[in-house]
Amino acid sequence: MPLQFATRLNNVETSAIRELFKLLGKPGIISFAGGFPDSAMFDVAGIKAAADAALTEEPGGALQYGATEGYEPLRQQLAAFMGTKGVEVAPDGLIVTTGSQQALDLLGKTMISPGDKVIVEGPTFLATIQCFRLYGAELVSAPIDAHGVDTEQLEQLIVEHKPKFVYLIPTFGNPSGALLSLERRRKVLELAVKYQTLIVEDDPYGDLYFDPASPPPRSVLSLSKDLPGSREWIAHCGSMSKVLSPGLRVGWMIAQPELLAKATMCKQFSDAHTSTFAQATAAQYLKAGRMPATLANVRKVYGERARVMGAALTRELGDAVEFTQPQGGLFFWARLTGKGGKVKDAGEFAKRAIEQGVAFVPGAPFYAKDPDVSTFRLSFATADVGKIEEGVGRLGKAA
Amino acid sequence: MPLQFATRLNNVETSAIRELFKLLGKPGIISFAGGFPDSAMFDVAGIKAAADAALTEEPGGALQYGATEGYEPLRQQLAAFMGTKGVEVAPDGLIVTTGSQQALDLLGKTMISPGDKVIVEGPTFLATIQCFRLYGAELVSAPIDAHGVDTEQLEQLIVEHKPKFVYLIPTFGNPSGALLSLERRRKVLELAVKYQTLIVEDDPYGDLYFDPASPPPRSVLSLSKDLPGSREWIAHCGSMSKVLSPGLRVGWMIAQPELLAKATMCKQFSDAHTSTFAQATAAQYLKAGRMPATLANVRKVYGERARVMGAALTRELGDAVEFTQPQGGLFFWARLTGKGGKVKDAGEFAKRAIEQGVAFVPGAPFYAKDPDVSTFRLSFATADVGKIEEGVGRLGKAA
Incomplete structure (x- = not known):
């Protein structure tokens, strides 16, 4: 008799992307498929000094x-870091998570009963889809354009589905690269209050804007101070x-006290706490004041790469593709016009591209529905x- | 309208122990309440060298x-480490987890559908009880004595409840300190095969035995090699x-391939992977060959403390308490005779003890049922x- 696994596993499937990644071992392949930062950009000396300290x-x-809530010196540093981004938060107003993936997992565990609706962007982060489905969520997909989620349609979907929460990546979304406009950010806050609906703002890319003279709009959380009663819904x-290192697995979540308390209880039984070694290292890194230079460096390097890729795409593929030049983040999101x-x-296209020696990820798996x-x-x-x-030259041959 | 949380949260409650821990801040208190190792025993120099390497x-x-499965050099080191303990396992026969708490969480997520039965020892590790309940498990409590779980009663409970799995801490259990006898270990393996029931062997304390000349019986996993067909059920x-550091949050799980694959998928959406920084540090530590000396040191120091505590308990409390002198681990488990x-x-007794300036944890919360x-x-x-x-002198005054 084989093992009988939990029924929740029936809600997820092995990622189509995983299958594609197996092809990446082919010699000489150039990969645009990953979702990770460049290891060569890590401030190894700074992290080594921080770990030693x-x-x-x-x-x-x-x-x-x-403490399950997080290592106190790191909570203090993160509160100060958020302060530089227009968010007033006390150290006990946030909890540290094992990467922001765990924040999503804790939100699922804390909030989602089987059959609950959750609205996500279409397309959205792949691991979010699977994470929430494991808790039994039924996902509803809200359409986006280059300015992020369409808030008129979002409002209709909230009314129709009464979701447990709405999950958004407002700033340089994965995979969309889209930037939610200031006007729409304010509209999202109004919807949160009007319908008393929790909005999850996932913000791993917000610091990765390319033009220091033209930063993106403030985060939805930061803007909540302009609308009384809205902050508790974010x-x-x-x-x-x-921006620093995925290998530390240090993320955080800011939310209203009751939600933080419930998420902390769930975290206690998930992994007890995030590595204190990684947390203390991150705290020392922030304390040493190295973050501004690190951010300036990644913005410059990724910005140049984005400009080069955009120009090459236009040159090599012409009107065979449509895309919006991203102003930050890690991704181009493009559409084949035929x-x-x-x-x-x-x-x-992805299969032909692999034959030409270049890899990327098709968009379909990023949609919870109607890819x-x-x-x-x-x-x-x-x-x-x-x-x-x-x-990109190879992409031109594959198209 | 307040937030509506997931129904699974109704299955757990804030720990009674947490309330007690708030009293520990009282000045001058001597605490026997914690479940953690002594920070003074950490091999800081060795860990610093490993992190630097x-x-x-x-x-x-x-x-x-x-990789979600774990950092390959660490998987190799852990496979070799398990080899020294009589377990043959390939690096891909284990996955790295964010502390062994996460292994329990992944077992819950992978195996437990709401309403499933899980058999645990009475008493057992408190965070296990809550962790499995969050996945909807109905816990069944199997009685133990100084030689671990009573395998005759365990068999009856397996027959009666057809559990999804049986969770045991066979070696120096928390809180029991009990050591499952060799005979019972073999019986557990027979039950696993006879009833095709998964046995979870949680083994955080197995290396913490006090008399190097008299180590505990081999792990249930190690003994499975003597009973064909049993290993897949462990x-x-x-x-x-x-033994090294809780702050690294490095644990691991060894299981049959299908279970490991499903647990890995669940882990992907829980925290993506365990901190590679912590994993690489642990791998370098093992590679440097420092573990044998570290183990010898903790065995010696904790062994002495256990002997002193046992003698003091007998002297100060006499026949007011019953206990079995532990041969390893971190805990005395005792019973008030009245x-x-x-x-x-x-x-x-705990309240009176706090008044006398000494803290410990009452046993009731460690029972899933009938404390x-x-x-x-x-x-x-x-x-x-x-x-x-x-x-212990203060305990004598409080009794």
Whole structure:
């Protein structure tokens, strides 16, 4: 008799992307498929100094069990860091999570009963879809454009489905790269209050804008101070993964006290607490004041790569693709037009691209419902500008 | 309108122990309440060297996203470490978890549908009870004695309840300190095969035996090699927390391939992966060969503390308490007899003890059902021998 697994596993399936990733081992392939930052950008010296300081100044704290809510010195540093981004929050107004993926898991565990509706963007982060489905959520997909989620349609969907919460990546979304406009951000806050609906703002990319003179609108959480009564309806997830290091697995969540308390209880039985060693290292890194220079560096390098990729796409693929040039984040989101007799199905395009020696991810798996099979995602984060030029040239041959 | 939380939260309650822990801040209190190792025992120099080596030799791997299954060099080191303990396992026969607490969470997520039965020891690890209940498990409590779970009664309970799995801490259980006998270990394996029932062997304390000349019986997983067909029914959870450092949050699980694959999928959506920084540090620590000396040191120090506590309990409390001297682990498990007109309720005893300046944990919360309110747990891990003598003296006054 084989093992009988939990029924919740019937709600998820092995990712189509995983199958594609197996092909990435092919020699000489240029990959635009990943969703991760460039290892070459990590401030290894800074992290090494921070880890050393953590083990020298506070070895007991860094190596012992810690509070489920998070390591106090890190909570203080994160509260100050959020302050620089227009969010007033006390250290006990946030909890530390094992990457922001765990914040999503805790929101699922804390909020979702089987059969509950959750509204997500279409397309949205793949691991969010599966994470919430494991808790029995029925996902509703809200359409987006280059300015983020369509708030008129979002309002209709909230009215129709009465969701447990709405999950958005307002700033440089994955996979969309879209930036929710200031006007729509304010509208989202109004909807939260009007319908007493929790809004989850996932913000791993908000610091990764390319033009320091033209930062994106403030976060939905930050804007909540302009609308009385709205803040309690926002749960904001942050992360060190895209700007400093994913390997630390340090994220955080800011939310109203009751939700934080319930999420903390769930976290206690999920992993007790996030690695105090990683937390103390992150705290020392922030305390050392290295973050501004790190952010300036990643903005400059990723910004250049994005510009090179955009120009190459226009040059090599012309009107065979449509896309909006991203102003931040890690991704281009593009659509095959089929013009000039070129390929229109992104799955077929991905296969031909692999034959030409370049990889990317088709867009369909990023939709909870009704996928647009002509879409695809390109990451410009991990290839240098020379490889980007060459890779997009190969895409031109594959189209 | 307040937030509506998930129905699964109705299955758990705030721990009674948490309330007690709030009293620990009282000045001058001697605490036997904790469940953690002594920070003073951490090999800080060794961990610092390991972290430095990880960031020097493999900065990309240590700071980047990693495979959900675990960081390959650590899986290799853990496979070799398990080999020294009589378990043959390939690196891909285990997954790394964020502490062994996460292994329990993944077992819950992977295996438990709401209403499923799970058999645990009475008493058992408190966070296990709550963790499984959050997934909707109905817990069945199997009685134990100083030699661990009563396998005759366990068989009856398996027949009666057809559990999804049986959860045991066979070696120096928390809170019981009990050591499952070799004979019973073999019986557990027979039951697993006979009833095709998964046995979860949680083994965070197995390396913490006090007499190097007289180690405990081999793990149930190790013994499975003597009974054909039994190994596939064992899921074994290990941890670095009690012997090296809880703050790393590095645990692991060994199980049959299908269960590991499903647990890995669940982990992908729980925290993506365990901190690669912590994993690379643990891998370097094991590679450096420091573990044998670290183990020898903790065995010696905790062994002495256990001997001192046992002698003091006998001297100060006499026949007012019953206990079995532990041969390893971190805990004494004791029962108030009420003899000589002494206190018989451990909750009342705990209150009086706090007044005398010493803290411990009453036993009732460790039972999933039918608590024995005369029981209590004493940790000898974090107080030195002087404090142990003084603290037990205070217990004598409180009894």
